[in-house]
Amino acid sequence: MTEIDGLAARLRSALGPELVITDRQELRTYECDGLAHHKVVPAVVVLPQNTAQVADVVRACAEAGVPFVARGSGTGLSGGALPHADGVLIVTAQMRDILEISAGDERAVVQPGVINLQLTRASTPAGYYYAPDPSSQQICSIGGNVAENSGGAHCLKYGFTVNHVTGLEVVTPDGAVTRLGGRALDPPGYDLIGAFVGSEGTLGVATEVTVKLTRLPETVRTLLAAFPSIAEAGAATSAIIAAGVVPAAIEMMDALAIEAAEAAVACGYPAGAAAVLIVELDGPGAEVAAQFDEVVGRCEAAGAFEIRIAADDAERALFWRGRKSAFAAVGRISPDYIVQDGVIPRTALPEVLRRIDELAAANGVRVANVFHAGDGNLHPLVLFDDTNPGEADRAETTSGAIIDLCIEYGGSITGEHGVGADKAKYMPRMFGPDDLDTMQLLRCAFDPAGLANPGKIYPTPRLCGERPGRHRAGETADRDGAEVF
Amino acid sequence: MTAIDELTRPANDDDAVGGVPARLVATPRSTAEASALLAATRGLTVVVRGAGTKLDWGPPPRTLDLIIDTRHLSGIVEHAAGDLITIVRAGTPLAGIDLPDQLLALDGPAGATVGGTVATATSGPRRLHYGGVRDLLIGITVVRADGKIAKAGGKVVKNVAGYDLGKLYTGSYGTLGLITECAFRLHPRPRHALFVRAAFTPDAPARIRGAAVVPAAVEIDSASGELAVLLEGTADGVHERAVALEKLLSGDISEMSPSWWGVPPWPAGGIGVKVSVPLSAVPELAAGPDPVRGSAGTGVLYAAAAGRTEVERLRARSVRLGGHAVVLTAPPDVRDILDMWGPVPGLSLMRRVKDQFDPDHRFAPGRFVGGI
Numbered sequence: 001m002t003e004i005d006g007l008a009a010r011l012r013s014a015l016g017p018e019l020v021i022t023d024r025q026e027l028r029t030y031e032c033d034g035l036a037h038h039k040v041v042p043a044v045v046v047l048p049q050n051t052a053q054v055a056d057v058v059r060a061c062a063e064a065g066v067p068f069v070a071r072g073s074g075t076g077l078s079g080g081a082l083p084h085a086d087g088v089l090i091v092t093a094q095m096r097d098i099l100e101i102s103a104g105d106e107r108a109v110v111q112p113g114v115i116n117l118q119l120t121r122a123s124t125p126a127g128y129y130y131a132p133d134p135s136s137q138q139i140c141s142i143g144g145n146v147a148e149n150s151g152g153a154h155c156l157k158y159g160f161t162v163n164h165v166t167g168l169e170v171v172t173p174d175g176a177v178t179r180l181g182g183r184a185l186d187p188p189g190y191d192l193i194g195a196f197v198g199s200e201g202t203l204g205v206a207t208e209v210t211v212k213l214t215r216l217p218e219t220v221r222t223l224l225a226a227f228p229s230i231a232e233a234g235a236a237t238s239a240i241i242a243a244g245v246v247p248a249a250i251e252m253m254d255a256l257a258i259e260a261a262e263a264a265v266a267c268g269y270p271a272g273a274a275a276v277l278i279v280e281l282d283g284p285g286a287e288v289a290a291q292f293d294e295v296v297g298r299c300e301a302a303g304a305f306e307i308r309i310a311a312d313d314a315e316r317a318l319f320w321r322g323r324k325s326a327f328a329a330v331g332r333i334s335p336d337y338i339v340q341d342g343v344i345p346r347t348a349l350p351e352v353l354r355r356i357d358e359l360a361a362a363n364g365v366r367v368a369n370v371f372h373a374g375d376g377n378l379h380p381l382v383l384f385d386d387t388n389p390g391e392a393d394r395a396e397t398t399s400g401a402i403i404d405l406c407i408e409y410g411g412s413i414t415g416e417h418g419v420g421a422d423k424a425k426y427m428p429r430m431f432g433p434d435d436l437d438t439m440q441l442l443r444c445a446f447d448p449a450g451l452a453n454p455g456k457i458y459p460t461p462r463l464c465g466e467r468p469g470r471h472r473a474g475e476t477a478d479r480d481g482a483e484v485f
Numbered sequence: 486m487t488a489i490d491e492l493t494r495p496a497n498d499d500d501a502v503g504g505v506p507a508r509l510v511a512t513p514r515s516t517a518e519a520s521a522l523l524a525a526t527r528g529l530t531v532v533v534r535g536a537g538t539k540l541d542w543g544p545p546p547r548t549l550d551l552i553i554d555t556r557h558l559s560g561i562v563e564h565a566a567g568d569l570i571t572i573v574r575a576g577t578p579l580a581g582i583d584l585p586d587q588l589l590a591l592d593g594p595a596g597a598t599v600g601g602t603v604a605t606a607t608s609g610p611r612r613l614h615y616g617g618v619r620d621l622l623i624g625i626t627v628v629r630a631d632g633k634i635a636k637a638g639g640k641v642v643k644n645v646a647g648y649d650l651g652k653l654y655t656g657s658y659g660t661l662g663l664i665t666e667c668a669f670r671l672h673p674r675p676r677h678a679l680f681v682r683a684a685f686t687p688d689a690p691a692r693i694r695g696a697a698v699v700p701a702a703v704e705i706d707s708a709s710g711e712l713a714v715l716l717e718g719t720a721d722g723v724h725e726r727a728v729a730l731e732k733l734l735s736g737d738i739s740e741m742s743p744s745w746w747g748v749p750p751w752p753a754g755g756i757g758v759k760v761s762v763p764l765s766a767v768p769e770l771a772a773g774p775d776p777v778r779g780s781a782g783t784g785v786l787y788a789a790a791a792g793r794t795e796v797e798r799l800r801a802r803s804v805r806l807g808g809h810a811v812v813l814t815a816p817p818d819v820r821d822i823l824d825m826w827g828p829v830p831g832l833s834l835m836r837r838v839k840d841q842f843d844p845d846h847r848f849a850p851g852r853f854v855g856g857i
Contacts, residue, residue, distance in 0.1 A: 022615035104691065104765035116582035129658045149645045162649070163620050172834065180831045185785055186608065189829045189854040190838055194619050194652025198645050238567055244586065244673030283699055331824030342642045347567035375643040412644035421648055430646055431636065438635035439648040445837040457647060
C-alpha cells in the first residue's frame, strides 16, 4: 500500500467513504479550476461537511507529509485551486450554510462554500447586500473569494474582500482550528485576517467567514457612454475621477470586446463605438443626482457621441449583461483566448492601450480589452486559433508582454485573479528577492512544512528551517481561545 | 569610529520609552541608511519613535538599547493626483500631507506621523466612510531585523500579487521591523460637510443606519449624552440628508463638530482604553457604568478608566458583548499590574509570525500581545 492509499483509507474512516474520492474518472472532474489549460489530476478528493472534518483531513495530511489544496467552486482564473498530483484536494463546496445574517451588526456569518450572490440575495430582505461582486458571483464561493481577495466591478468604491472580512475560522496547515476576529473590528494582536485573505490557500483553509454587509443604496443610476476612440473614453474616466466623483463602478470595453458581446448576448450597444464606458453611481438620491449630472457632462466634454441612461433595473441589467458576459462572449469571435489580469495607474490607460495594440500587431494576434477603468485593472483577452501553428505561442508571448507593460508603468501583475500557478513566474519581475523572501516568512510561520497549496504564488519556495519559538521571561502564557473571565 | 558610532548618538534624558532609558539614538535619513543601521546594530534591541505622540501606548520594552527616530525619514515621495495615491515616508507628520482637493483620511493625535499611525492602527471618526489604516494602506517598505529591505503591495489600489504584508505591519506596534515608506489610497476632499447633533438615545445608531443617508461618521459621547453625525458630499446632497436626519433624530444641523469629536476621553497621564464591540452592542456598552466616546458607526470607541477595577469591568463587559478592550495607555504604577491587551485569540500563531520576522526579538520586545 502506498502512502497515499494509506492516507485515503484513513480519510475514509474519518469522513465516511462517500466523502472521499479516489476513482480516477471521478477525480478528473477536479483536474482544473477556471484556468482550464492547466490540468493536474489530484490523488484524492475530499468533500468535508464541517470544520472538524476539514481539520481531520489537514491533520492527516500534516502527519503523512502530503500536500493539500483547497477548492471552493473552482472558478479561479489563475490556477490557485490547481490540484497537486500527489496531494489531497479539499473541496469546501458542501459547506454552504449561511449561519447568520445580522442586520443589527451589519454582519453575516457563512461557511466557505456559500455562493457570493446567494449571500447578497439572503441579505436583501433586511436591506443589505454583500458588496464584493466578482463577475463569477453567481457561482463563486465566499471561501474562494477569501483565498483570492476577490474584487469586482464595484470594488472601486466599496473595496475588496479583505475590506469586508472581520472574522475567520481557519484550519492552519498543522490541522489546528483557530478563530480570528469576529463581528467587532480590531481584535488585539497582529492582523492575521488581513494577512490570510488573499493568501491563495497557502496559509490554511478558511472554514467560517464573518463579513460586513453593506446597506442597499437608496438610488442607483447607470449610464452607457459611447466614444469614437479609446483615448477619449480614457480621458472621460480621468475627468470623472478628477471631478471628485467616486462612482460605484466605471467599466470600459473596446470595439472587439463589444463585437464579441453583441454576438453572444445582443446587448445593443451604440453602433460604431470604438469604446463604451458603463458608469454607475449609487448612494442617497440627492447626492447621486448631482454627481450624475457631473458624470454626463464629463463624458460629453470628453467626446462621447451617445449617452444612454438606464431608465429602470431591466435596462441597467442590459448594460451590464454585455460587460459581465465579455469573457465568455469572446469565444464567439475566437476559438481560443487567454484572459489576462493586470493593473496600471489609471492615468496611464491611453498610453498602455496604445502599446497593447502595437504588441498585438507585432505578434499577429488580436486583443479585446475589457476593464475596470476606474481602478486601472485591465482584462485584455488575447485571441488566437490553436489550430494555426505557432499562434498559441504568439498569444502567450503577447499576454506575457502585457504583464511586463503593467510592471513598467508601476502597476501589478494581478488585480483580482491572483497569482496562483499561472503567474508565479512573474513575481520576481514585480518583487525583488528580499521582498519575496520576506513574504514567505509569513508562510513559514503558518506552514513550515510547505504543505498548503505548494507551488503557488512563489516561484521559489523558502526553506523555513527550524526556528523554535522563544518564550523569554516576561512573556505571558498562550491564551488561545481564552474564555470570558 | 565604528559603524555604530557613525550612525548613532548617545541617548539623553528624553530618550526613554515607558520609563526605560535607551543607550543610543539614530535618525536615519533614508531606507538604505536604516538598513545599514539595523545590519550594524545586530544584537541591540530597538524601539522606533516617530513624533512620540503614542510612545506611552503599550507596555514598556523589556530592554532598550537603541531608539530609531524617524524624523529625518520624512516627506512625500510621490503624489499621483490622477491616480488618487500618495507615497510618503514614515516620519512625515499627518498634518504635513496637505494635498490640494484630496484627502488622506487618517486620524491621529496632533503631530502624529504616518509611521506611528500605521504601527498603532489608530481609528477615528472618519473610519466609517473611508476605512481604517488597513483599508487605506496599499503598499509598504520595511527594514527587517537583519537589515534587509522589503516591499509589499504597490502603488495601485487594486493589487493581489503576493502577501499583503502592509496588513501585518498595521497595528504591529513596531514589533516586526522598521516601516520606512507607506503608499496610501486617497479620496477626493468632500466639497461640503455638515454635522447633525442630537441627544444620544439607544435606538439612534440603528435608526441612522436604517435611514440610508450614508454618514461619513457617527460619534457618540455617553458622558454628555450627545450624538453627532457627519455628512459629506455635494451641497444639495449634504443639505437634503442633514434635514432628513435632523428630523429623524430631533437634532440640530451644525457646521461645527462638538468639542469632544475625535478627542480621546482620558486625561494626559490617565488610563486610556480602546473598546470595540459589534454594532448592535454599542447602546448597551454606552449604557454601562463606564462612559465611552467614539464611533457608533464602526463600534470602535474609547474610554477613560479610573483604575484597574474599572478596566476589568469594562473589559468583561466588552468581551461579553462580543468585543475586546485594550488598554492603550496607563501610568506606570497601573500599567505594571494590568494586562494591557486582554485575551488574544490566535496568540500562538502570532508568536510564530514574530519568531519568523524578528527571530532575536530585537524590535520592541515586550510591547505587544503576550509579551511579544
